[in-house]
Amino acid sequence: MKIAVLGYGTVGRGVVTIVEGRARGVEVEKILDLPKNCTQPRMTPNYDEIVDDPSIEVVVECMGGLEPAHTFICRALRAHKSVVTSNKAVVAEFFDEFAALALENGVGLFIEASVGGGIPWIASIEKARRIDEISSFSGIMNGTTNYIIDSMAKEGLDFDIALGKAQELGYAERDPSADIDGVDVRNKTIISASVAFDVACTKDLPVTGIRTLTKRDMLMFENKGLQVKLFGRGVQRDGSYAVAVEPVAVPRESMEAAVPSNFNLVSLEGATVGPLKFYGQGAGSLPTGNAMVQDVLDAAAGRVPCYDFTRGLAYDPSLLTSNYVYRTTVGAPRDAEWYASGAWMLKHLTAVEARETFSKVLEKDPAAFMAAIAKEA
Template identity: 45%
Template sequence: MNIAILGFGTVGSGVYKIIQNAKRQAQNLHVKHILIRKNKKPDLPEMTDSIDEILNDKDVDVVVEVIGGIEPAHQYIVDALKHKKHVITANKAVIAEYMDEFTRIAAENDAKFYFESSVGGGIPWIQGLERALRVDDVTKIQGIFNGTSNFILDQMHRTGKPFNEVLMEAQQLGYAEADPSADIDGIDVANKLCISVDIAYDLFIKPTAELPIFGIRNITEDDMTHFDKLGMTIKLMGKSHQRGNEFDYMVEPTLYYGDTLEAHTRDNYNLISLIGETIGTLKFMGQGAGQLPTANAVIQDILDIFQGKEHLKREFKSSFKFQPNLTKNDYIVRSEIDCSPLFKGFESELRGDYLLIHNIPVGEMHRLMRKVLQRDESAFMASLPTKKGGAAK
């Protein structure tokens, strides 16, 4: 099977490395082309700066898109599918934005569009979710979807170091980009949760500014100390629930008691779970980022195509409606302003520097928190556990 790799960064070079050192079933794979930027000197004989050379090569069976970002990745994927080439991508941003289009064009051209590596890195999360959906309705998804933010929170918790210092360490280790916004503001989690929700509920939802998304940019070492005294650990979570014909969706810092798996998920690891009617709770844990774990998931998708293994077909035609206030949580808020008047319609209490708000709908909490941030851009919030042994339901 002949493969073209678009992009030769961390993941692209990892895919090449695994195929070059092929073991087991990967020995049947061959890299024929590697697309590099215009005017970049080729270091390998497979390298080319011509996408047309790849698209017009009838011997290329699979195109692996690992450029990242929206364009030109979006156009390259569309063009490859229209040339009847199977496409595999690890690019969560472009999938979250265009999954419905890619799925439709792939079907029209009798091609496969697979993306296991886009969510959870090396964890077989998409595969596990699709298997559960063959039998069950999935009524809840939640997870630590982002290894960078988890590394930052874990290191702050364990060392007491301030946010900016740990962020710099993450950048030096290659966990965080020079511009870490996607990781620390919850955008990366939002993309991955959108992809998971698309599959679970058979609908298409894009990550937009209107969705309830709150990141970890404003957390301080004092916050960490306070949560530690309460016997809690904080994680940046993506969560979704489905009830009747409605579903919700949120990205938010979430506190867990120390007896939970989430509290013990360390460093750059991910932990993603689902609840199905008959299977109950399934949790998937592993390295959610990194060159070889992510490249391994790309290779698994290539082998599925090589062996004719079908993935779950989605048409995105379900009638589920997004309802941001489907579930209620308790929250803790830290702000330099008195924000209690904003929450006067809900039971609240002041505990030291923190305001506790009880039983507030999630969408309403995020809407009011945006108002708090307009007056205090350093404010922070997190959802609270409802009982020992867990976090907010």
């Protein structure tokens, strides 16, 4: 089977390396890149050479961003070519459109690498759903923020120093906003909920990152037997669902608290299978490339994923409630209880209510921090 790879950066190179070394029966026919980078005969800056080539059966999109990735994916699906992508931003934004086009044209949309890097997260959700309704999912979906938090916890580093180390190691971009403000986890949460709950997940979900996390916050929660982690999470029940991205303080003895460096840990729960946890590298050239080549091999074997978002679940924020701690210098939010020096707790808030309260606090104290308390804490 012949494939084309769009983009020859970190992930694209990983895909080509794995295909050429380990994927029998798969051949990289074309690689799309900028004109100045086209140093091999199979490389081209012209997408028409790929989408109009009937010998190419699968397009592997490794470009990132919304455009031209969105346009290229749509054109490939309409040309009856399956698509494999690691691009969580474009999948989160256009998942329902891509799914409909794939179904209409009898081809596959493969998105394993868009969440969790090399962790078989999407495949595991799909397998669990053959028997169980997925009642919830949650976990650490971003290696950059986990590396920062882990460094702060273990080495006592200030946030800015830990972020700088993450940038030096290539875990964080020069502009780390997508990671530390929760945007990356937002995209992964939308995709996870869409697959787990069979719904075109809302894009208007509460999102809070860790930009204002301090050593003092870490110590405050440590004194309570807790460890802060950035979570994406979702629940469904009785024809409704809710999702959120936010810092969560989990028990120090939990598996999530122990996740080191830039690793990920994501969990799901079903009626008969109970809780399942998946751990591994959430990013990187070879782990992400591995997940993409797994999808390529599934396409070669004739597997066609089917995503159906006609179930019509309602978005109900009341399904996702927690107690929330606010650390701020402007005093206690209304109806809050004292939690620690300079910090207060509001109980039984939905994630939407918690985020709305935090937004008001940030107007007066831009350095404030908020975290949900895990229910088992």
